[in-house]
Amino acid sequence: MLKIIIVGCGKIGGTILESFTEEGHNVIAVDNDPEVIGELTNIYDVIGVCGNGTDCDVLDEAGVSDAEMFVAATSSDELNMLSCYLAKKMGAKHTIARIRNPEYNLKSLGFLRQQLDLSMAINPEMLAAKEMFNILKLPSAVKIETFSARNFEIIELILKESSALTGIKLMDLRNKFKAKFLICVVRRGNEVYIPDGNFVLYPGDKIGLTAEPSEIQKLMRALGIDKKQAKSVMILGGSRIAFYLSKMLIAAGNSVKIIERDEERCNEFSDSLDKAIVIHGDGAQQELLLEEGLDSIDAFVSLTGMDEENILISIFASTHGVPTVISKVNRNELADMASKLGLDCVISPKEIVTDVIVQYARALENSLGSNVETLYNIMDGKAEVLEFNVRSDFKQIGIKLKDMKLKSGILIAGIIRERRPIIPTGDDVILNNDKVIILAADQRLNDLSDIIK
Amino acid sequence: MNRRMIFYMVENIVKLEAVLLVLPLLVSLCYNEMNCLSAFSITLIAAAAVGVALTLIFKPKNKVIYAKEGFIIVTLAWVFLSVIGAMPFLISGEVTNFFDAFFETVSGFTTTGASILTDVEKMSHGLLFWRSFTHWIGGMGVLVLIMAIIPTDSGRAIHILRAEMAGPVIGKIVPKIKDTAKILYFIYFVITVVEMGFLFFGGMPLFDSAVHALGTAGTGGFGIKADSLAGYSPYLQWVITVFMLIFGINFNLFYLLLIRKFKPVITNRELWVYAGIVVISAGIITVSIYPLYNNFSDSVRHSFFQVASIVSTTGYSSTDFNLWPDLARNIIFILMFFGGCAGSTAGGLKISRLMILFKSIQKDVRHLLHPRSVASVKLEGKPLDNTILHSVTTYFSIYIVLIAATFLLLSFEPNFDFEANITASISCCNNVGPGLGLVGPMSGYGGYSDFSKLVLSIAMLFGRLEIYPVLLALYPKTWRKK
Structure with a gap:
């Protein structure tokens, strides 16, 4: 458990706070609006400190000297930088500032980060833009997550009436399309399933699909859902x-x-x-x-x-x-509504930021053992995809996947060996120094060994 | 309203009480009191059975609770706790009337220390221990203890903590409720053990030290001698005095000492006001009672002991202060309202609330002089929200109404006079224990009728839970579904 201080608990700060309390960290919220603090302490298990995040007394009251992580997410870049700088000087171990002004981001960010000793500068708008750019590159998907330096991707699709994937048992799909791919998660209504071979897809399902990058275009064409890249x-x-x-x-x-x-x-x-x-x-x-x-x-x-x-x-x-419509929606309730109204591709910058920061915190927490390298929330936050480094102390090395006793709701979606992705079958094994991509529905993993019963 | 969650918490309380009953059971075993032993065993088994039965019936679907549920959980928990806690008295046959047993247990859990027993020295050790142990459990709060043990995944559980802990503003000392509860109980436990050590090595028998340490810690005040603490040595009385004062201090300050942050402790205004009230009133009383004892050290000891006992709402006595001159008795009477610091185990109005009240009076007077003046009321250097000011003044009004209502309902007593009734109502509403006159430190509440005992029991619950939770639970609209 980390001690985390969050300065500025608005849209972004509040979402980060929510995820951190769900992860079980000790969170201290700092905001200069007493009403915000009152509301947060009523709903979440956190302490609130009311005051300015650049006031040393306030930071001291929040206990910055022994904080493992300090996140400044007020609406002002300068305020964030200053309070991170002060926090670092007062003893906070890792500082993260939200810096979103293009002038800082394009030119002097590296210099600023170094001078202010920031562990991370986070720019929600930039991250959202990147995500949208990814989608525009592959327009038939609604969301794409890349792992391990673009060697591995999980693509989220919504199945249309005409899709070739519907109505067939999953075990017959590979033979039909002769492409190496894996459907790792299905969201139907509000339920998330990790499908087995007997699972049959229906139109309207949202699926998460992995494939080797070289095969994705081919696969899309075979599935008949290939749209041309947005020009x-x-x-x-x-x-x-x-x-x-x-x-x-x-x-x-x-x-x-x-x-x-x-x-x-x-x-x-x-x-x-x-x-x-x-x-x-x-x-x-x-x-x-x-x-x-x-x-x-x-x-x-x-x-x-x-x-x-x-x-x-x-x-x-x-x-x-x-053909492709992307909309930015910040409020969760509205995002749900939008997908009900038929908008497939809804992006929320605060969710993206939260993913990145939570991932950073997990990596901090697991500086020993098998690390979480990357973490994404998929299927609208109902499932997580994590990338772990396999260390020699992992007990299941060399055991065939079909012989492993995995917890329910866990799927090994991919193995990356020497920078080459493997779409796993039951006969594959995990080796030392591999990277493993795990999909977890309705649970939180901190270590690779958590996947075993 | 999340009824399932309410019963989930209540069933946890019942199960917890079953576990807590093991301690007095062991005490009865040590003293070979078979009657008492079987009384505790039966209660324990019954409580466990009720707890398990409730578990089977009510499974919470979601654990979301709001302020309303928090209040109701606390009230119901305390009622259940008291009814079950009264069983050993009845089953053992040492108390025959239900209202007597209920009064005694409520008085224990609410840390009042008012007793209906006429001859306390005849009671068995097991029951005497249970009486004092209820002080200890009720002092810090039983739901706080639950929070420290069972997992609460929702931050909204703060509503329960707020409803049970005393004071105008309740803050956590660490981000998690669970950790806060653990730290509070740890501090509570350690100070209690330290006090027991001081008493035991100062020559008090082991059983007496345990019972008195538990009673002081919860600021309760059940004694095991007819003359309370008058029969013990001056050293032991001083030890008790010091610890009564300590348990009247905000526990957050002990935590700050524990993590070596001394400055906020030294600059804590409430602590200084508390200390000032104690020293000044003890000083005046010393002068006023000097002619009675003709001995400086006795007068100082007795005045400090009584002041500490009343201001921390403990209720032990080292002498019969009923016999004191009027000046001393009046000061004691006024002190009954004060109570200790917020966040302590003491009852009463709480010093910080008095400070806020006093400051808002100051503000309003200034406003009359300078109608356009803008002034903020500060507590511990921080400006207070108008809503808090408002809630404190409202609290004070309801508090006065509560005392008046209790007093009115006591009017049907042929054997008790005005002085006894008014001090009994004030004493019970503030969880002090003894009053003046016929309910003074050397007499008891045994002469009251069943109806009055019930009234006083409810008044004690009102006082301990700071009125609102019980008021809301009695308010019919709270229970309506829509």
Whole structure:
């Protein structure tokens, strides 16, 4: 259990706090709004300290001197940097600051991190943009997680009526498609299943699928769900995410069109992004969207500041036949609603940030034994995928997977040996120095040995 | 309302009590008191059976509780606890009336220390030990103990902690409720053992030291002699005085000492006010009673002992303060309201609440002088929220109403006069124990009718749980589904 101090408990800070309390850490919340502190201490098992996170007395009261982790997630970058700096000087072991201003991120981040002795600078908007970029690269998926330096991927798909995967027992699928892949998790309604060979998929299921990267395109084609990569992308709302995403898309040679209401923002965008087309106008007006060619684009990304607006405009875009629609939705309740309304691809920046920070904390906690290398929440937070390093003290080395007594709700989704991914079958074994990718439904793992009964 | 969760907590309390009953059972075994032994065994088995039965009937579907459930859990838990705790008295036959046994147990758990027993020295050791042990359990709070043992995965359990622990603002000392509860009980246990050591090595018999240490720790006050502590040596009386005062201090301060943070302890305003009240009132009493004893050391000892006993709401006595001059008796009477610091095992209004009340009076007076002035009320250097100010003043009003209601309901007593009734109601509502006059330190509550005993028992519960939980549990709308 770590002692973790979180400064700034708004949208992002609050989500991080929630995951940390679920993980069982000792959390101290610092915020200058007494109401926020009152609410948090009523709901979660945490201590609240009311005050400014850059006030040494407040930090002292929070007990910063023996804190293992210090997260500053206020809305101000400068405040975060300053309070992390102070915390580090006062004895906090690891400091994480939320820094999201592009000016800091693009130019001086490395220098800042070094000078402030930050363990991690986290930029929710950048991370969200990266995730969206991944999806646009492989548009038939709704979410893609990469492991072990892009050697291994888990792709989330939603099965349509026409999908070739439905109605067949899983054990017959491999023979039918002659491709090495594994369906490792299925979400049907609110339940998450780890399917066995007799499992039959239905339209509407959300599945998690792994395959060797070289085979993914082939597989998608075989499954008949291959969409061509997005070439022209329309982005609604000139937010920071839009900025990062456009930058990545342009670098990858796509054409980008950004629609923004505020003239000043438009000017800033056109100054810093040469190749993007910046449109000044209200994206909520359907006429404008159609005029700008909504019917002919490959992908539509809705990134305005309002969840409701994003959902509604995204629905409008999908009804106009845009192949890939991504919408940013921050509030969990709304995200659930959006997927019920038929939006497959909903991204929440705060969830992504939480994943990254929780993963960091687990790695800290397990500096001995088999490490958690990477951690992702998939299936809307109902299951976790973890990447472990196998050390020689793991007792199941050399035992065939089909002979291992795994807990229920656990699946070995992949083994990476010498940077090459293996999609495992019952006859494969885990060797020393492998990396193993484990999928866990409804439970939290801290160590590789936790998967055995 | 999450009824299943309420009963889940209650069933845990019942099971816990079964476990706790093992201790007095062993004491009876040591003293070879067969009657008592069988009384404890029967109660233990019955409690365990009820606990298991409840477990089978009520399984919580979700463990989410809100403030409302917290209040009800606490009230129900204490009622169950007291009813079961009264059983050994009845079964052993040493107390024959249910209301007497109930009164005695409630008085024990609420750390009041008011007794209906007429001849305490005739009681068996097992029951005497159980009486004092209930003080110890009730002092820190039985649900706090539950929190330290059973897993609570929800942060919302803070509502239970708040409802059971005394004081205007309840904070945790470490982030987790479970750890907080463990630390509190650890401190509580250690100080109790230390006191027992001081008493035992100062020449008190082992059984007496154990019983008195338990009684002091919970700030209860059940004695095992007819004259309370008057018969013990001055050294032992001083030890008890010091420890009564210690248990009236906020436990968070002991934790701060434990982790070597001395500055917040030294600058704690509540502690200084507490110390000031004790020294000043003991000083005045010393002067006022000097003619009675004609001996400086006796007067100082008796005045400090009585002041410590009343202000910490313990209720031991080293002399019959009923015989003191009016000035001394009046001070004792006023001290009954005060109580110890917030977050201690003491009852009463609590010093910090008095400080807040006093400061808001100051603020309002200033506001009358300068109608446009803006002033904030601070406690321990931090400005207080208006909601807290408001809740403290409301609490005070309800508290006065409670005392008045108790007093009114005691009007049907032919044998008790005005002085006895008013001090009995104040003493029970503040969990002090002895009153003045006919309910003074050397007499008891045995002469009251069953009805009055029930009234006083409920008043004690109100006082220990700081009114709101019991009030809410008695309020019909709380129980309605919609």
